[in-house]
Amino acid sequence: xxxxxxxxxxKSIVVTEIDGDLALYDPRRERVLTLNHTASAIxxxxxxxxxxxxxxxHLADAFDLDPDSIREEVETxxxxxxxxxxxxxxx
Amino acid sequence: MTGTQSAWRILDDSISLSSxxxxxxxxxxxxxxxxxxxxxxxxxxxxxxxVATRVGGFELRRGDQLAEAxxxxxxxxxxxxxxxxxxxxxxxxxxxxxxxxVALKDRVIAIPGVSGAGKSTxxxxxxxxxxxxxxxxxxxxxxxxxTIDPYPRPLxxxxxxxxxxxxxVPIEFAESTEAPxxxxxxxxxxxxxxxxxxxxxxxxxxxxxxxxxxxxxGEAAGSLLSLSFNHYKRPAASFELVTEIMQTARGxxxxxxxxxxxxxxxxxxxx
Numbered sequence: 001x002x003x004x005x006x007x008x009x010x011k012s013i014v015v016t017e018i019d020g021d022l023a024l025y026d027p028r029r030e031r032v033l034t035l036n037h038t039a040s041a042i043x044x045x046x047x048x049x050x051x052x053x054x055x056x057x058h059l060a061d062a063f064d065l066d067p068d069s070i071r072e073e074v075e076t077x078x079x080x081x082x083x084x085x086x087x088x089x090x091x
Numbered sequence: 092m093t094g095t096q097s098a099w100r101i102l103d104d105s106i107s108l109s110s111x112x113x114x115x116x117x118x119x120x121x122x123x124x125x126x127x128x129x130x131x132x133x134x135x136x137x138x139x140x141x142v143a144t145r146v147g148g149f150e151l152r153r154g155d156q157l158a159e160a161x162x163x164x165x166x167x168x169x170x171x172x173x174x175x176x177x178x179x180x181x182x183x184x185x186x187x188x189x190x191x192x193v194a195l196k197d198r199v200i201a202i203p204g205v206s207g208a209g210k211s212t213x214x215x216x217x218x219x220x221x222x223x224x225x226x227x228x229x230x231x232x233x234x235x236x237x238t239i240d241p242y243p244r245p246l247x248x249x250x251x252x253x254x255x256x257x258x259x260v261p262i263e264f265a266e267s268t269e270a271p272x273x274x275x276x277x278x279x280x281x282x283x284x285x286x287x288x289x290x291x292x293x294x295x296x297x298x299x300x301x302x303x304x305x306x307x308x309g310e311a312a313g314s315l316l317s318l319s320f321n322h323y324k325r326p327a328a329s330f331e332l333v334t335e336i337m338q339t340a341r342g343x344x345x346x347x348x349x350x351x352x353x354x355x356x357x358x359x360x361x362x
Contacts, residue, residue: 014327014330014331016330016331016334016335018307018308018309018312018334018337018338019307019308019309019338021307021308021309021310022309023309023312023313023330023334025326025327025330027326027327030323030326032313032316032317032330033313034309034310034312034313034314035309036307036309036310037307040309
């Protein structure tokens with residue numbers, strides 16, 4: 001999973017920021033996903049080129065955290081985006 | 092059928108009642124007194140309810156549908172109110188979500204929750220504490236202008252709620268498990284149309300003292316959308332409306348056991 005790029009996100013998804021956190025709306029599936037602060041940061045980094053390891057490294061740098069301490073949360077969040085159909089490769 | 096006929100404008104719908112039972116007509120008129128009375132002549136036959144007395148009870152019929160038998164007047168009235176509620180919420184053209192809605196001056200507070208979550212009870216407690224009333228059932232927001240349409244239907248309370256709030260069950264409904272009560276009965280007035288949503292307070296009923304804590308606005312937006320009656324009709328517009336409103340409205344979770352204590356907490360926070 002960590003060797004291949006994550007995403008990209010679908011261009012049709014409507015993204016709205018509320019208090020710094022994101023709310024996503026997929027008009028094709030009529031689904032809404034509201035993200036907490038960490039999930040919002042992960043979503044913003046997904047551009048279709050970064051691998052999971054790179055997402056973890058970017059977030060660890062940005063928040064001055066140990067990569068190992070956030071890896072599980074990043075994996076879980078990306079899994080959720082995938083299962084909910086918000087990544088283009090899964091649409 | 093001989094008897095009385097009355098009609099009301101409720102949200103975007105018009106409802107008419109034709110009844111041969113004078114007492115039922117008077118009770119329903121009292122319960123719907125918050126809504127504008129209109130001429131029944133213009134109401135669609137599909138939106139006309141007929142009540143007829145029969146041996147052993149009453150019949151309730153809507154338009155040309157089959158009649159339902161009801162053994163008692165309270166049961167008939169509760170069923171009629173439920174049918175009217177379903178009709179007007181279904182036909183509402185704006186965004187509607189399951190919520191009790193009250194106001195302190197011009198500050199509108201929505202209390203979303205699924206059926207049975209205790210929306211009507213906390214709403215009634217708020218009215219008893221001096222809040223104005225908009226609804227115990229539906230938060231109704233216009234897509235154009237984002238203003239709230241009051242839907243001041245009679246509050247529907249279970250007997251346990253009457254007890255918890257220190258209220259007497261209306262005598263006509265003494266044998267029923269629930270009863271309607273008007274905002275007027277609670278000493279409350281109906282809020283004016285045109286107000287905007289300021290606070291969204293999700294209910295978390297649990298034993299213990301009342302506790303109110305802030306909730307992230309994005310999470311509140313998602314939860315409010317998930318409690319909508321009709322977002323599927325205009326999903327993109329509903330998403331846009333709710334996320335725009337939640338740019339300024341605040342999200343909260345209130346943990347409570349005692350609805351009166353909960354109402355006082357909301358009053359102290361939002362007054």
